[in-house]
Amino acid sequence: MYEEYGINQNLEKLALEVEEEVKEELKKVDIICEKNSIKVLKAFQENALSDIHFGMTTGYGYGDIGRDVIEKIYAQIFKAEDALVRSQFISGTHALTVALFSLLRPGDTMLSINGKPYDTLDEVIGIVENQSSLKAYGINYRQIDLVNNDFNDEEIQETLKREKIKLIEIQRSRGYANRKSLTLDKVERVIKKIREVDQDVIIMIDNCYCEFVGEKEPIEVGADIAVGSLIKNLGGGIAPNGAYIVGKKELVELAGERLTAPGEGKEVGPTLGMNKSILQGLFFAPSVVASSLKTAIFTSKILEKMGYQLDPKYNEERADIVQTIAFGNEKDLVKYCQGIQMGSPVDSNSIPEAWDMPGYTDKVIMAAGSFTQGSSIELSCDGPIRPPYIAFQQGGLTYPYGKLGVLKAIQNMTN
Numbered sequence: 045m046y047e048e049y050g051i052n053q054n055l056e057k058l059a060l061e062v063e064e065e066v067k068e069e070l071k072k073v074d075i076i077c078e079k080n081s082i083k084v085l086k087a088f089q090e091n092a093l094s095d096i097h098f099g100m101t102t103g104y105g106y107g108d109i110g111r112d113v114i115e116k117i118y119a120q121i122f123k124a125e126d127a128l129v130r131s132q133f134i135s136g137t138h139a140l141t142v143a144l145f146s147l148l149r150p151g152d153t154m155l156s157i158n159g160k161p162y163d164t165l166d167e168v169i170g171i172v173e174n175q176s177s178l179k180a181y182g183i184n185y186r187q188i189d190l191v192n193n194d195f196n197d198e199e200i201q202e203t204l205k206r207e208k209i210k211l212i213e214i215q216r217s218r219g220y221a222n223r224k225s226l227t228l229d230k231v232e233r234v235i236k237k238i239r240e241v242d243q244d245v246i247i248m249i250d251n252c253y254c255e256f257v258g259e260k261e262p263i264e265v266g267a268d269i270a271v272g273s274l275i276k277n278l279g280g281g282i283a284p285n286g287a288y289i290v291g292k293k294e295l296v297e298l299a300g301e302r303l304t305a306p307g308e309g310k311e312v313g314p315t316l317g318m319n320k321s322i323l324q325g326l327f328f329a330p331s332v333v334a335s336s337l338k339t340a341i342f343t344s345k346i347l348e349k350m351g352y353q354l355d356p357k358y359n360e361e362r363a364d365i366v367q368t369i370a371f372g373n374e375k376d377l378v379k380y381c382q383g384i385q386m387g388s389p390v391d392s393n394s395i396p397e398a399w400d401m402p403g404y405t406d407k408v409i410m411a412a413g414s415f416t417q418g419s420s421i422e423l424s425c426d427g428p429i430r431p432p433y434i435a436f437q438q439g440g441l442t443y444p445y446g447k448l449g450v451l452k453a454i455q456n457m458t459n
């Protein structure tokens with residue numbers, strides 16, 4: 045079957061074997077997918093989504109009923125009081141920045157309880173100097189590291205008793221850190237611990253890559269606000285850009301006033317014809333996330349059989365769509381990433397090379413042949429060139445395309 049696609053018979057045989065061995069895991073993914081599909085469909089129906097909502101506004105964007113219904117649907121899916129879902133957010137980083145700047149004031153302290161947050165927040169927080177950082181505005185930053193891939197409940201409680209903390213940030217996905225992603229069970233437990241000693245601190249979740257991986261979302265386990273990108277899970281590969289913030293009404297309102305202007309807030313923001321894409325992307329999102337998870341499970345099993353170190357293991361509980369592969373040598377990492385590029389629908393003729401990216405200490409190789417620039421719900425893979433030569437792979441709009449991309453990568457690596 046795969047021969048005309050350049051996959052040799054041994055690899056095809058191995059792929060069939062692997063697929064048989066991961067059958068049960070794939071079935072579990074399908075069940076979660078159906079539960080999340082019900083959640084989405086009900087939200088569309090109960091908010092009376094109609095053709096009229098696919099219209100658009102321009103200019104200030106007053107009275108955009110499509111935008112309003114999108115935000116009601118998001119709020120319902122997250123079981124949140126309110127939502128801000130906008131294409132005026134340039135990225136997940138931008139939405140996280142808006143949330144942090146809207147909630148923190150000079151003299152306040154934010155606390156990260158999973159070690160250092162995602163790399164792009166370094167300059168936002170002021171871990172790396174920037175004249176526009178939170179630090180430059182007099183906002184303090186503290187962090188507590190994870191212990192054995194879990195929150196340090198005791199130190200968190202001690203810190204909260206000792207110091208006034210305004211906001212706690214929890215990043216569930218591992219980013220480029222050497223740790224496991226944080227399941228919602230762990231997040232739920234730590235939130236209970238936090239609330240034992242502090243009723244007021246704002247608990248904010250960086251939810252990137254985690255939406256629809258499980259049955260629940262962070263607000264349901266006690267978080268006050270959650271943030272994510274639409275060119276990841278919830279955009280379903282359809283939304284062309286944007287991000288969301290969901291949570292308590294007064295917090296979402298503050299974020300709205302920071303995204304636009306005080307006094308205008310959520311009332312403005314033209315949708316310029318994006319409403320249908322955002323809604324259709326959300327409609328596909330449970331299936332697209334499921335496809336990404338299946339691609340990750342397949343990858344984990346087949347590369348484990350080939351002797352590499354995988355995290356998570358194929359049958360381990362997942363908190364996000366990220367799969368890491370420790371190749372142990374530079375050549376395999378590079379060849380694999382180049383093969384992912386070859387297996388992409390767009391720019392399959394380009395050959396990515398490791399290069400000195402701004403903000404990184406080591407060279408990084410990045411493979412992404414996506415319809416939407418930088419979209420990582422589409423199959424993509426990247427890794428810093430340093431031992432143990434780990435690739436971070438995520439995405440796969442459909443499972444067949446995801447699997448074909450991975451097989452192309454393995455074929456390229458073993459040729």
Ligand SMILES: *Cc1c(COP(=O)(O)O)cnc(C)c1O
Nearest residue numbers: 135136137162217219250252273
């Ligand atoms: C992707 C990501 C971000 C930033 O999102 P961008 O859209 O790339 O700016 C933040 N946090 C985590 C955990 C992410 O995975």
